[in-house]
Amino acid sequence: MSQNPTPGQPSATAPPSLDAVVIGAGFGGMYALHCLRELGLSVRVFDDAVSVGGTWSWNRYPGARVDFPGGPFYCYTFSEDLVREWDWTETQPDQPSVLAYLNFVADRLDLRRDIQLQTRVTAAQYDEAAQRWTIQTSTGDRVSAQFLLCAVGTLSAANRPDIPGLDSFAGECFHTGHWPQHKVDFAGKRVGIIGTGSSGVQAIPVIARSSAHLTVFQRTPQYAIPAGNRPLDPAFVRQIRDIWPQIRRQMVQSPFGAPFVPSTCSALDDTPQQRQALYEKHWQKGGLGIAFDTYHDILFNADANRTLADFVCAKIRRIVRDPVIAEKLMPDYLIGTKRLILDEGYYETFNRDNVSLVDLREDPIEAVTPTGVRTRGGEHPLDMLILATGYDAITGALQNLNPRGRGGLTLKEAWAERFSTYLGMAIRGFPNLFMIHGPQTPSVLFNMPLGAELEAEWIRDCIGYLREHRLGAIEPAPGVEAAWGEEVAEVASHTLFPLTDSWYTGANIPGKHRQFAVHLGGSQYFQRLSDVAARGYEGFQVEPESVAVSAQRT
Ligand code: NAP
Numbered sequence: 001m002s003q004n005p006t007p008g009q010p011s012a013t014a015p016p017s018l019d020a021v022v023i024g025a026g027f028g029g030m031y032a033l034h035c036l037r038e039l040g041l042s043v044r045v046f047d048d049a050v051s052v053g054g055t056w057s058w059n060r061y062p063g064a065r066v067d068f069p070g071g072p073f074y075c076y077t078f079s080e081d082l083v084r085e086w087d088w089t090e091t092q093p094d095q096p097s098v099l100a101y102l103n104f105v106a107d108r109l110d111l112r113r114d115i116q117l118q119t120r121v122t123a124a125q126y127d128e129a130a131q132r133w134t135i136q137t138s139t140g141d142r143v144s145a146q147f148l149l150c151a152v153g154t155l156s157a158a159n160r161p162d163i164p165g166l167d168s169f170a171g172e173c174f175h176t177g178h179w180p181q182h183k184v185d186f187a188g189k190r191v192g193i194i195g196t197g198s199s200g201v202q203a204i205p206v207i208a209r210s211s212a213h214l215t216v217f218q219r220t221p222q223y224a225i226p227a228g229n230r231p232l233d234p235a236f237v238r239q240i241r242d243i244w245p246q247i248r249r250q251m252v253q254s255p256f257g258a259p260f261v262p263s264t265c266s267a268l269d270d271t272p273q274q275r276q277a278l279y280e281k282h283w284q285k286g287g288l289g290i291a292f293d294t295y296h297d298i299l300f301n302a303d304a305n306r307t308l309a310d311f312v313c314a315k316i317r318r319i320v321r322d323p324v325i326a327e328k329l330m331p332d333y334l335i336g337t338k339r340l341i342l343d344e345g346y347y348e349t350f351n352r353d354n355v356s357l358v359d360l361r362e363d364p365i366e367a368v369t370p371t372g373v374r375t376r377g378g379e380h381p382l383d384m385l386i387l388a389t390g391y392d393a394i395t396g397a398l399q400n401l402n403p404r405g406r407g408g409l410t411l412k413e414a415w416a417e418r419f420s421t422y423l424g425m426a427i428r429g430f431p432n433l434f435m436i437h438g439p440q441t442p443s444v445l446f447n448m449p450l451g452a453e454l455e456a457e458w459i460r461d462c463i464g465y466l467r468e469h470r471l472g473a474i475e476p477a478p479g480v481e482a483a484w485g486e487e488v489a490e491v492a493s494h495t496l497f498p499l500t501d502s503w504y505t506g507a508n509i510p511g512k513h514r515q516f517a518v519h520l521g522g523s524q525y526f527q528r529l530s531d532v533a534a535r536g537y538e539g540f541q542v543e544p545e546s547v548a549v550s551a552q553r554t
Contacts, residue, residue, distance in 0.1 A: 017552055018042045020147040020463075021135050023121050023401065026054015028436035028452035029151035030102065031076065034109050035460035036149075039467070044145075045111075046137055048120040050181065052111070053102040054153050056095055060179040061386075062210075063202035064095035067342045068447055069258045069287065071232050072240055074098075076105060077248045077450050078457075084241055091287075092229040092342065116141075124148055124403040126431060130548040131472040133403075133432065146472075146549060147463060150398060151436040151452070154443050157396030159509060161194065161389045165367040175387040176203060186211035189383040192373055194365075196222050198341045200388030205345045207386070208355050215380050216350075217373065219360040220338075221331045223312050227342035228286015252454070255522035257447025260293055267295035267304035279311040291336045299336050299495050309335040319347040326350075328359045337500035339444070393503040394439045394517040395419050405430035418515055422476035422484050422539055423529060425455065431475040431543075434459045439517045440488045442525050444504075451526075458529045462537060472545035480539040492516040 019041035022029045029045050030052060036043045049057040066074045071088025085108070086101055093101075106112050120138040127134060133148040135141075158177045160166070166173075174180060176199040186207055193200055193207065194217040201224050208214045240247055250259045267275060282290035290308065297304040313330055320326035329347065349355055363377040372382040392399075395415065402410050406429045414420075414429055421427050424441030425434055436455045437443040443451060466474055492498050498516055501507035506514050519525045532538050 015134055015142040015144045017132075018044050018143055018145040019552075020044075020149060021046065021121075021124075021133065021143060021145040022149040022151055023047070023124075024054055024151035024153060024436075025049070025052040025106075025115050025117065026056070026151060026153055027076075027102070027449045028456060029054065029149070030106060030109075030111055030115075031078075031453055032149050032151055032436060032456040032459065033111055033114055035456045036147075036463070037114075039460060039464055041147075041463070043114055044143060045115040046119045046121050046135075046141075047115065047117050048138075050118055051099065051103065052106045052115060052117070053099045054151075055155060055177075056098045056102060058156065058177050058179065059199070060095060060181070061174075061176040061199060061203050061388075062184075062206040063204075063344070064176075064199070065092045065202060065227065065229065065342070065344075066098060067092070067198060067227070067288070067339075069260070072237055073247075073251065073259055074447065075101065075449055076453065077244075077251065078453050080241075080244050082108065083244050088232055088237070090229055091232055092227045121401060124401065125408075126403070126405050126433075128406055128431075129546060131432065131543065131546045132548065146432055146552070148403065148433045149436065149459060150401065150403075150433065150438070152397035152401060154394045154397075154437050155391045157392040157400055158387075159390045159392055159396075160387065162510065163194075163365055163368050165369055168370050169368050169382075169385050170370040171382060172384045173387070174384075175389070176200070177391060184384075186384070188212050190372075190381060191215070191384045191386065192217060192380060192382040193386040193388055194373075195388030195390065196220070197388060197390050198339055199390070200386075201341045201343050201346045203386065203388060204355075205343070205349045208349045208352055211354070211384075213354045213356070214349075215356050215358060215373075215382065217358045217360055217365065217375075218328070220333075221329050222338070222341055223309065223331045223335045224341040224343035224346045225288070225290055225312070226283060226286040227344050228284075229344065230286075248450075251447060251450055252526065253523045256292060256445060257442075257450045257522065258292070260289070263293055263296050265295050266297050266301070267307045268297070268301070270295075272307075275307050276311065279308060283311075283315065287342065288340055291340055299497070302334060302496060302499075305334045305336070305496055316347050319351075321351050325357055328357055333500045334496045337497050338502040338504075390503060390508055392509050392512065393506075394437075394443065395506075396509075398435065398438070403430060403433060405433070418485075418513055419517075420481040420485055422480045423532065424484075424519060425458070425529075426474070426476050426540070428476040428478070428481055431473040434462075440484060440519050442519050442522050445518050445520060446522055446525075454526050454529070458533060461533055465533075465537065466542070469542075470545050470550075471542045472549040473543040474537065474540050477539055477541040488519050489516060491520045492518070495520055 022045040025047035070092045123136040190213045191211045192215045363375045424438040506512040
């Protein structure tokens with residue numbers, strides 16, 4: 001289609017020209033590259049990491065595993081060949097397996113020749129006259145591209161807590177989301193971990209088994225459900241592969257992108273004995289089904305929610321031998337309204353002699369010192385400190401990228417009060433910029449590889465439409481973002497999610513504005529995307545091709 005000079009060759013005059021730049025080489029960015037190649041576009045992918053894989057490259061902490069219905073459903077779904085060629089071995093694949101899978105896909109689809117790793121995009125600026133983005137990187141590249149695709153990850157901007165003295169700690173200190181490449185040795189060490197979200201809960205049992213002593217600093221007690229990880233039955237995998245198109249259709253049409261038919265029963269229609277039996281069956285099996293396959297109203301009705309919360313609390317009391325510790329571990333929010341956690345022996349870990357729990361609600365952290373953590377109750381000497389303190393989720397990485405749109409307006413300025421998008425895919429004032437798993441998409445509450453595929457395919461088709469109609473720029477029309485924001489808030493308001501402080505609402509980052517960041521419509525959202533496309537990209541405004549874009553295409 002357009003000229004395809006060698007990218008990454010800085011020029012004193014015009015930067016090398018591409019059709020598209022993709023930022024991020026995780027599930028979304030890799031598939032976006034594949035899709036845009038189908039259109040014949042010249043594309044370059046930049047990623048800061050040392051390998052492809054996005055979140056699965058960064059999150060190398062011990063215990064990291066898929067928490068969604070995993071193998072063989074958490075993968076690229078578009079190609080039956082890929083589904084047949086990769087053998088998942090466990091129901092909840094671990095981080096090395098997912099990373100190996102993504103490397104396999106990068107080779108199988110010949111993606112690497114257009115992916116530049118260890119390269120952070122440091123600036124992106126839109127030129128209105130040229131209808132193009134200029135992108136600069138940490139390695140000195142300066143390229144120009146008509147389209148900018150941000151596949152920067154929903155959980156990639158690490159939250160390093162503002163604790164006095166943190167930088168003074170003299171031992172090893174790691175954030176779970178920026179885990180080092182080298183093997184981390186816990187043997188004989190006194191390890192402290194701050195944070196008990198999914199990352200902390202996955203890491204804690206593993207670290208407890210291999211360290212001299214583990215101190216868990218907990219602010220909010222969490223509900224954790226047994227992951228039930230087990231080897232995949234080859235006969236089951238064969239069966240799934242044989243009907244893959246049907247399985248994919250089922251996933252696309254389901255609320256969370258999983259191949260299960262959601263329950264239509266209310267938790268309040270069953271007797272306590274019936275509920276107990278059903279919850280127990282799912283607890284023994286493990287996985288998120290306990291919240292999603294049992295009753296339809298767990299996330300919609302506080303009384304229904306309480307029945308499951310009480311069941312899990314009773315489990316904690318039964319598992320944890322010391323009743324004082326058990327009470328400290330007792331969650332008190334609506335179950336499932338923070339990300340439901342899958343664990344492998346989390347509560348049991350607190351029965352170990354080498355594990356202690358510090359309840360930060362009654363004994364808050366005062367400072368990190370060179371030799372440990374000082375809480376109001378005293379000093380906790382440590383050799384290693386792990387920050388499992390989460391992320392500036394969904395919007396953080398985009399704001400760190402901080403592209404400059406029309407009139408030089410930065411994204412931080414545009415989103416200073418609230419973030420706004422149209423369909424979670426595009427932002428007014430930032431023409432030709434698309435997001436994958438952006439704010440106000442189903443992202444983290446849908447099967448993420450599948451959601452990324454559906455969004456990348458929509459972007460491919462949209463760019464194809466622009467090219468076909470000789471249009472040079474596209475962005476949301478006036479007013480559509482406000483309406484979209486209202487729709488996202490309206491869908492969320494029918495659920496219990498907004499009632500809890502969580503990273504879905506922005507409440508985990510001090511000073512971040514509160515705004516629900518996920519479209520909870522699941523499959524309805526993706527139907528909406530298709531409808532918008534079918535109506536000629538309804539809600540978007542377009543511009544004819546500029547001379548620069550026309551020249552680029554000839
Ligand atoms: P998170 O859920 O946000 O948990 C962060 C933890 O750090 C919370 O316990 C939080 O306490 C605590 N914390 C934060 N700042 C603190 C401070 N200044 N002092 C003390 N405690 C502090 O982060 P995460 O565990 O990394 O998980 C984030 C998301 O990533 C998950 O919800 C999940 O969607 C995804 N994830 C997925 C997997 C998987 O698929 N297997 C694994 C890991 C993560 P509060 O609750 O009181 O704020």
